[in-house]
Amino acid sequence: MGYTHLHLHTEYSMLDGANKLEVLAKRLKSLGMTSVAMTDHGNMFGAIDFYTKMKKQGITPIIGIEAYLHNAPELGDKSKKTRHHLCLYAKNEQGYKNLMYLSSQAYIHGFYYYPRINKDILRSHSEGLICSSACLAGEVNFHLNLSERNVKYGAGGYEAAKKVALEYKEIFGDDFYLELMRHGIPEQEAIDEQIIRLSRECNIKLIATNDAHYATKDDAEFQEVAQCIGMGKTLNDQNRMRHSVTEFYVKSQEEMLRIFADVPQALANTQEIAEKCAGFSLDLKDEKTNPPTPPTFKFTKEYATAEGLEFGSDEEYFIYKSRQGLEQRLQNIPESKHQEYRDRLEYEIEVITKMKFPGYMLIVWDFINQAKKMGIPVGPGRGSAAGSLVAFCLEITNIDPMRYDLLFERFLNPERVSMPDIDTDFCQRRRGEIISYMIEKYGKYNVAQVITFGKMLAKGVIRDVARVLDMPIKDADSFAKLIPEKLGITLKGYEKDGKFIEGAWELEPKIQELVASDPLAAKVWEFALKLEGFNRNAGKHAAALVLDSERELWHKTPLYVSEKTDGAIITQYSMKYLEAVDLIKFDFLGLKTLTVIDDALKIIASRYDKQIDFLQVDVNDAKVYEILQSGDTMGIFQVESGMFQGLNRRLKPTNFEDIIAIIALGRPGPMDSGMVDDFINRKHGLEPIAYMFPELEPILKHTYGTIVYQEQIMQIVQVIAGFSLGEADLIRRAMGKKDEQIMADNKQKFTLGAENNGFDKQKAAELWELIVQFAGYGFNKSHSAAYAMITFETAYLKTYYEHEFMAALLTSESNKIDKVAEYVEEAKRRGMETLSPHVNLSELFFSVVDSGAKQADSSQADSSAKNHEKKIVFGLCAIKGAGEEVMENIIECRKKDGEFKSLEDFVARVDFSKISKRVMEPLIKSGSLDNLGYTRATMLQYVDEICEAGRSKQKFDIENSLFSGSKEEFEHVRFNFSDREEFDQKSILDYEYECLGLFISGHPLDEYRKTINKIKGIGRLNALGELEDGSSIMLALKVKSIEKKVSKKGNIYGVLNAIDLSGNANITIFESIIAKLENMDLEQPVVLKGKVDSRDERKEFRALDVLSLEEAKGEKVRLKYSKKEEDSSAEEVIPLDMKPQDITDASCALGIVLDKNIDPFDLEYVSQCAKRYRGNQELHIIIKEAGKNYVFVSDLKVSSAIRDELSQYAWEERKLITQS
Secondary structure, three states, X not given: OOOOEOXXXXXXXXXXXXXXXXXXXXXXXXXXXXXXXXXXXXXXXXXXXXXXXXXXXXXXXXXXXXXXXXXXXXXXXXXXXXXXXXXXXXXXXXXXXXXXHXXXXXXXXXXXXXXXXXXXXXXXXXXOEEEEOOOOOEHHHHHHOOOHHHHHOOOOHHXXXXXXXXXXXXXXXXXXXXXXXXXXXXXXXXXXXXXXXXXXXXXXXXXXXXXEOEOOHHHHHHHHHHHHHHHOOOOOOOOOOOOOOOOOEOOOHHHHHHHOOOOHHHHHHHHHHHHHHHOOOOOOOEOOOEOOOOOOOOOHHHHHHHOOOOOOOHHHHHHHHHHHHHHHHHOOOOHHHHHHHHHXXXXXXXXXXXXXXXXXXXXXXXXXXXHXXXXXXXXXXXXXXXXXXXXXXXXXXXXXXXXXXXXXXXXXXXXXXXXXXXXXXXXXXXXXXXXXXXXXXXXXXXXXXXXXXXXXXXXXXHHHHHHHOOOOHHHXXXXXXXXXXXXXXXXXXXXXXXXXXXXXXXHOHHHHHHXXXXXXXXXXXXXXXXXXOOEEEEEEEEEEEXXXXXXXXXXXXXXXXXXXXXXXXXXXXXXXXXXXXXXXXXXXXXXHHHHHHHHHHHHHHHHHOOOOOHHHOOOOOHHHHHHHHOOXXXXXXXXXXXXXXHHHHHHOOOOHHHHHHHHHHOOHHHHXXXXXXXXXXXXXXXXXXXXXXXXXXXXXXXXXXXXXXXXHHHHHHHHHHOXXXXXXXXXXXXXXXXXXXXXXXXXXXXXXXXXXXXXOHHHHHHHHHXXXXXXXXXXXXXXXXXXXXXXXXXXXXXXXXXXXXXXXXXXXXXXXXXXXXXXXXXXXXXXXXXXXXXXXXXXXXXXXXEOOOOXXXXXXXXXXXXXXXXXXXXXXXXXXXXXXXXXXXXXXXXXHHOOOOOHXXXXXXXXXXXXXXXXXXXXHHOOOOOOOOOOHHHHHHOHHHHHHHHHHHHHHHHHOOOOHHHHHHHHOOOOOOOOOOOOOHHHHHHHHHHHHOXXXXXXXXXXXXXXXXXXXXXXXXXXXXXXXXXXXXXXXXXXEEEEEEEOXXXXXXXXXXXXXXXXXXXXXXXXXXXXXXXXXXXXXXEEEEEEEEEEOOEEEEEEEEEEEHHHHOOOOOOOOEOOOOOOOOOOOEEXXXXXXXXXXXXXXXXXXXXXXXXXXXXXXHHHHHHHHOEEEEEEEEEEEEOOEEEEEEEEEEEOOOHXXXXXXXXXXXXXXXXXX
């Protein structure tokens, strides 16, 4: 007879369905079943995944949903929460499209607690659908089941059920079926006979279904655990929703025959539905056999007409715009190369038009062009698109591919059909505006962002299951920490491409020991293994966008919207399946650095009336490379990390090609392979640059004979073996996949081609092996070159406009107080003063002012000469609770009529309709009204009177706007406040911290800084991430507050709010520490001693004891830092300072000898002393290790008196070192 499961929830029912698709397919195969339906709750998230996996196993997939339905006439009606379940199945293409439409409308317009449809929309979109009455929550069964709850909500008994059944029959005809379920649930048993009677009286066929939520009966408990995770409950919670039976599994045909022996037709009818659906198949696209349809640009004719052109096709307009763009670009290119550029352009145009991608290119050109019109910063390029001259001519990219040997075939290969993929970086702050443009341009339902599914991964699933099983938090934390910190780690190992990939079980023996010795841990492990990889929730992809120029997207993918997506419409199909349903994605990425550059350029333009065009800037400016060579790369794009700082110091880049290489080399593979050492040694002449064949020199010259880029591999294969660049790209891809058979075939082809071209066959074979060796590490030069441009731009700004760049950096991090504090400290260390906000100085965000009355001149070289005159100023928006609109009004008044001369002048001129006491207090406390005639203490005492005067003035302005004489008189009324003495320094700092979140004019720990810096083992709150997990550490803190709490078990603990010299934190402390703190003078700093713990991929501090500063001096704590790339060059002279500069002659240098494991705070103290004891001798820092000297040269000149201050260290008199 056969049987088909028609009511089944997959893993896409989000922790309510526990049928993992791979497991489900194997289960069905083992049961001999040939078809199955998916009916996930209200969504089609998994439709394509389900379809392809079942097809792969030879099982006919039936795409369906278990919809939620309400009976109100308006789809969006929210008068009642009542909803009924209904199963819908697609029997043909029209049915599939209607299913996508209904699911989309349920989320977009019908959502109220659940995505809902109503009968009106169901009736108008029923074609091609099969319908069944669903479970006890279905409308028919709701009326039959006269429970107290159902009666309360309108259940009407048999006749009402019959009326509803006939209504569905009227909509679907013979494609409506009544479901009969027998799980042993009393409510089901009570209505069983009535369903059979309905079937008979209404001539509606029965289908026997089992509400399958998991694969086998043994999985019942595991599914309960999944549900508890989803609902935030524990397994022992008496109030949680639970299944009363364990029958919701994928039963065999034999089990179903036994259960439904009295109604065999109900089983046969499942096959009838399967047969109705069997003829339907999805037209899924793939690059090899069924390529996706390239998109069209629907505005071609409109745009062409506006330009006075008569183009009707995308191709014509695309060719015109490309050629037009080239002529613009050629203005900055030597005439001798113009024909070469024209030939390359025509070749690219031919390939793009042949592959039918002009529409795609025009879509990208349009939104990037629009962004530029709107003043939204756009990146110079990203990924392989930077290799296209067409993209450069259309100003999609802003880096010349021919200047840097970037290959078009890396972007589009004429010998392999693949969709183009242009990712675009936009200013992070304004990225949303360009997405809004796309929605306006193409239509609200023609554009969508892309869904992602949060997965239950190794560490997280251990924590989730442990919580559900009531494992103590401490034990759960310890268990999760046993999972190794490794990207992509799984709980157990698995086979992939013939290799065994070890998981946590194999890598960490302690896991096996724990599972063997602890029954609860064993249970956690058992469930975690089953749940690992499950979808946890739906989210929104950070960048991806899809569009359809012709029709609404629900013709190709169902749509989804929820509060979690911030109301944005997103696809129900994930990225992996969009191309399969004939959609092409565009990535709109938000890049914060573009915002930083834009902010810096605006500050520069405002201060110097100067517009910087980076296309006109020399990318080989030697002064810019000094800062990179020094390793002083904080704030410089892509090269901020410690690894890149060391790489820059070793490599010492001298030109733009070196920056491109640094970005490509700064990855674990190249760093570990020896490539980096070869590159550096050859660049600096420590190793000879050798080429296997002279013909390789033009290809490898810029990388000193080292193969660094994928493009170089392609060029080598082309030049030596005569491959086309298209074939070369295929080889590059094959190398990446490490397919041994393809590699062997290509090796033979390569050596043969080389021999035919006159090269030595044996040497060619050696070259092939060299290519294979480096292919795994080769980087996309197009991407590296595009990002190198941003690296250069930030380095340029830091070199010539340091204050303006730092102000822009601070603005970019203004919502992260810890990062602001770090940058403020960095600015201070570099000699840049940061001022508190002030109504006469500040803009909305961070800006730069001159301390003198005279404005600095606008030449770029002025920065080094006049840096001492510049100061960074906090923006008024940094003041907590001030409000952007109010601050804008203050700035506008100042710019219109000049600086505020007094408090009275301020009150008279600004709009007090929006300024309340809540706004005035932080303005006063932050120092924003200083020097306007009154102390902060006075203004705070009379804040009510100030606000009242402002309100009166506002009312007077409104009511008497015609009487300018009276208004003038009002403006000159002065306050008669008796001036109070200013607050003490502690109060000023406390208020500053309250309003800004950090200290600007000083720090409560400043007077203890020297003592703190001398104590071994003192770390920083903002640098916990640099320490090893488990490292001992002490923190020198100023306690702000202690909040006592009681745990669920009745234990007393506390939350300590404290600050150190780097930031602030809330630290959990135990009762014993609270008791000690109660007996300490908290006006003095305290030292917490403890350990560094990793939790949820974050480093946290665990307090174990509390000490006084004096007691901490006797502690022997050694900070253990996480391993970083070390500089292996023994003879390297590395500039220590943040600003390299020429070193003038002096008789000799002073060298201080430091331990290689020196504490960062000791190094900071040395730096502070060097600034205090200025003189005319170079300062060298010497670190001795294994017979080698590492010498760091500071730009600070010191006097010999520094030796007395730092007498605990060894000193040497040294020869001067000249930096070049």
